Amino acid sequence: xxxxxxISFRVGTFQLQRLSINIAKGxxxxxxxxxxxxxxxxxxxxxGLKKIxxxxxxxxxxxxxxxxxxxxxxxxxPQDYALFPHLTAEQNIAFGLRVHSYQHKETQARVxxxxxxxxxxxxxxxxxxxxxxxxxxxxALARALVLQPKILLLDEPVCALDExxxxxxxxxxxxxxxxxxxxxxxxxxxxxxxxTVADRAAILNAGILQQAGPLDELLAKPNSKFVARFMRRExxxxxxxxxxxxx
Amino acid sequence: MKTAMNTPVRGxxxxxxxxxxxxxVSVFIxxxxxxxxxxxxYVDKEAVxxxxxxxxxxxxxxxxxxxxxxxxxxxxxxxxxxxxxLSRFRFPGHILADAIVDLPIxxxxxxxxxxxxxxxxxxxxxRWIQEDLGIEFVFQPxxxxxxxxxxxxxxxxxxxxxxxxxxxxxxxxxALTLGCTQWASFRRVCLPLARNGIIAGGILTWARxxxxxxxxxxxxxxxxxxxxxxxxxxxxxxxxxxxxxxLAIALLLIFVALIAVISIRLVGGSALVKL
Numbered sequence: 263x264x265x266x267x268x269i270s271f272r273v274g275t276f277q278l279q280r281l282s283i284n285i286a287k288g289x290x291x292x293x294x295x296x297x298x299x300x301x302x303x304x305x306x307x308x309x310g311l312k313k314i315x316x317x318x319x320x321x322x323x324x325x326x327x328x329x330x331x332x333x334x335x336x337x338x339x340p341q342d343y344a345l346f347p348h349l350t351a352e353q354n355i356a357f358g359l360r361v362h363s364y365q366h367k368e369t370q371a372r373v374x375x376x377x378x379x380x381x382x383x384x385x386x387x388x389x390x391x392x393x394x395x396x397x398x399x400x401x402a403l404a405r406a407l408v409l410q411p412k413i414l415l416l417d418e419p420v421c422a423l424d425e426x427x428x429x430x431x432x433x434x435x436x437x438x439x440x441x442x443x444x445x446x447x448x449x450x451x452x453x454x455x456x457x458t459v460a461d462r463a464a465i466l467n468a469g470i471l472q473q474a475g476p477l478d479e480l481l482a483k484p485n486s487k488f489v490a491r492f493m494r495r496e497x498x499x500x501x502x503x504x505x506x507x508x509x
Numbered sequence: 510m511k512t513a514m515n516t517p518v519r520g521x522x523x524x525x526x527x528x529x530x531x532x533x534v535s536v537f538i539x540x541x542x543x544x545x546x547x548x549x550x551y552v553d554k555e556a557v558x559x560x561x562x563x564x565x566x567x568x569x570x571x572x573x574x575x576x577x578x579x580x581x582x583x584x585x586x587x588x589x590x591x592x593x594x595l596s597r598f599r600f601p602g603h604i605l606a607d608a609i610v611d612l613p614i615x616x617x618x619x620x621x622x623x624x625x626x627x628x629x630x631x632x633x634x635x636r637w638i639q640e641d642l643g644i645e646f647v648f649q650p651x652x653x654x655x656x657x658x659x660x661x662x663x664x665x666x667x668x669x670x671x672x673x674x675x676x677x678x679x680x681x682x683x684a685l686t687l688g689c690t691q692w693a694s695f696r697r698v699c700l701p702l703a704r705n706g707i708i709a710g711g712i713l714t715w716a717r718x719x720x721x722x723x724x725x726x727x728x729x730x731x732x733x734x735x736x737x738x739x740x741x742x743x744x745x746x747x748x749x750x751x752x753x754x755x756l757a758i759a760l761l762l763i764f765v766a767l768i769a770v771i772s773i774r775l776v777g778g779s780a781l782v783k784l
Binding site: 306309310311330331332334336337338340342344346347348357358361362405406409 | 680
């Protein structure tokens, strides 16, 4: 469903280096990594918000490397949600439909249906400034889902929430993803989140993909000290680390 | 002093700090009001009657209003795309272009008038515009608008750039993923978010254009019933010794400006007051 072939991107001194990932249709894929590892940039490259300088991106077998963001059919929920502050929750959700010139009735029906799915009907008339973090997160998700994308990109979707809500929302995200059959990339720096939702995961550090696979595999067979450390298995490394003995 | 409910509990140091800031507000307001009140006391009834009755002064008032509004609209027409381009795009010469935008603000006013006069009277392109195209500016009402535009547009452009800088690009990025072209994301997201700042820039531009004097005297002169605006009328009246009349016109100018600025702020909402 989503395939990247050695994509590279540079901004200042940071570089996303020849990143290749394959994500199957309907898969819930979690991209893990410490802050500043390039996770958000990777999502923005997939969306077309950043132009890669080498490599190729395929969605559903079609090359989209040079397509505009609007032509890629991707639903995107950025970190901090970026809800339009001059619109109500309902207007935010209906935004994409209005841009695509949907009829008023169909717009209303689709907004109502999506609001029902996410249990946010009571929020529709509210202004964005008055919403809590969790409410904003669901409105932003609704805004992305209302266009019925096949792919959903979530950038740290629960990082602004408290721990209890975070777990709850992760379960809801997984439930929605399964119901709608969405191919999802969920970016996070939190391992617990990944264990709640991920079919597979990848670990990114300093713009380099360290390892990708099912979480059990990452846990059992980390291929580097960094992955082991990230998976908190440093003491039981099944590999020999020679980096400290080099001169 | 009335305090808002959402202010934190304050100690005596905080109160001194608040009092110090308010002290400066009070001094400035009192100073400005004193100047206006001085004018009011100096003006007699006869002068006010003369100002209200004179068709030339009514013409100058009308001229001041329509030329300054036209100049402001033209300035905003340039300011919105220019402010957006300077805020969002990096191009060769970006820093130079950004600096040139501010140049008319630091121009001595007379230089602006003189430069326009030289351009339209002595250079080939200027004379081509005036003579061949028949668009006359020198000593013409159109010249007032042009002068005001040159002197005031920088305020609109600078305000627009600043407000576009403040609009988070992520909003536009999300709009792009929701199906917008760059134009649509600008129109549907960026422009509404920048609206109040642009209006505030418009107020500054209009205020500058409305009270402009120096460049007008050089470029369009002050011909009664033709190119006379309130600011030049004040100069003419005081130069022939009619100080009371000049002050009465000045009060009229202040009154019109005050009404306009307050009404635009009320219409534009509280966000405008922040600027």
